[in-house]
């Protein structure tokens with residue numbers, strides 16, 4: 001089978017990590033990368049032998065891609081997904097798919113209408129640790145679940161959600177509550193069961 005020709009849009013933290021992860025895979029070939037930071041696009045592109053673009057729209061139109069992975073700031077996910085879908089390019093979007101439910105619905109409907117495969121990067125769902133926790137919970141190993149509490153050290157300023165800004169990894173002493181992202185396998189089962197049991201039993 002021919003490898004899927006993939007374009008990476010936005011090669012900051014996540015996009016460059018995805019590019020590195022994809023490089024050794026047989027099923028996919030990163031043929032183009034785009035970033036408004038042209039030097040960054042060039043550096044990431046050179047590392048994997050991909051064409052570099054400073055304009056995501058140009059990558060979609062002229063990059064020879066069958067699919068794009070969108071890893072720009074949130075606000076651009078839906079507009080770029082729509083642009084790609086309307087041009088017959090399949091879409092894998094970083095989360096969130098859009099910054100409003102209405103925009104997400106538009107992306108889903110447009111992809112459906114154009115026969116485009118659409119995916120959102122919910123990679124935690126592929127981490128076997130969560131499957132183990134689910135089986136433990138379903139099997140009654142921790143009793144009834146009343147509350148689940150998760151803590152992450154990845155802080156994102158509001159600017160990152162509404163346009164611009166980057167994520168900052170904070171030291172544990174400065175933890176903030178936010179979206180969950182940690183490998184559960186690093187936590188002993190007892191701690192997890194304590195967390196899952198919680199204390200708020202209304």
Ligand SMILES: NC(=O)c1ccc[n+]([C@@H]2O[C@H](COP(=O)([O-])OP(=O)(O)OC[C@H]3O[C@@H](n4cnc5c(N)ncnc54)[C@H](O)[C@@H]3O)[C@@H](O)[C@H]2O)c1
Pocket residue numbers: 009010011012013014015034035036037040054055056071072073074076094095096121122123165166167181
């Ligand atoms: N799946 C996960 O676990 C996970 C983790 C972190 C971030 N994310 C998501 O990934 C996305 C990117 O996050 P990040 O931490 O990599 O941010 P980042 O700021 O490090 O990278 C974003 C990149 O997009 C580029 N960019 C901005 N506007 C662009 C445009 N118009 N065209 C092309 N490139 C453009 C920026 O120059 C930058 O290099 C966010 O939406 C975030 O929610 C997902």
